[in-house]
Amino acid sequence: QVQLVESGGGLVQAGGSLRLSCAASGRTFSSLAMGWFRQAPGKEREFVANFRITGGITYYADSVKGRFTISGDKAKNTVYLQMNSLKPEDTAVYYCNIDRAYWGQGTQVTVSS
Numbered sequence: 001q002v003q004l005v006e007s008g009g010g011l012v013q014a015g016g017s018l019r020l021s022c023a024a025s026g027r028t029f030s031s032l033a034m035g036w037f038r039q040a041p042g043k044e045r046e047f048v049a050n051f052r053i054t055g056g057i058t059y060y061a062d063s064v065k066g067r068f069t070i071s072g073d074k075a076k077n078t079v080y081l082q083m084n085s086l087k088p089e090d091t092a093v094y095y096c097n098i099d100r101a102y103w104g105q106g107t108q109v110t111v112s113s
Contacts, residue, residue: 002026002102009094009107012086016111020081022096022104031098034072034079035059038092038109048094051079064090086111 008020022034035050049070050059058070069082079096086109093106 004096004104006096006104006107009109011110013112014088016086017084020094022079024077024098034098036081036094036096038094040092049081088113
């Protein structure tokens with residue numbers, strides 16, 4: 001079955017950068033998109049960014065536009081989230097997904113003031 005393995009989360013100071021990775025394995029050949037959601041304490045899970053496989057179109061939440069960049073490596077079945085100019089409000093558990101149907105376990109991102 002499909003498996004998603006996330007990495008890259010951690011602790012970073014405000015203004016710093018992190019790059020999250022999500023490697024997919026299994027039968028993902030029919031996937032249409034891969035992306036990221038995040039969930040901060042006490043809040044609902046929210047959309048962050050999405051990479052449309054067909055056409056390579058990307059979408060971003062307004063809160064991260066200009067700071068985050070989503071990209072993919074087709075050969076490795078991996079999607080990345082480059083996060084720059086991080087803010088404390090970016091602190092959350094970040095979840096990668098395929099077609100919003102398959103989800104990783106999440107990786108913690110903590111941005112200190």
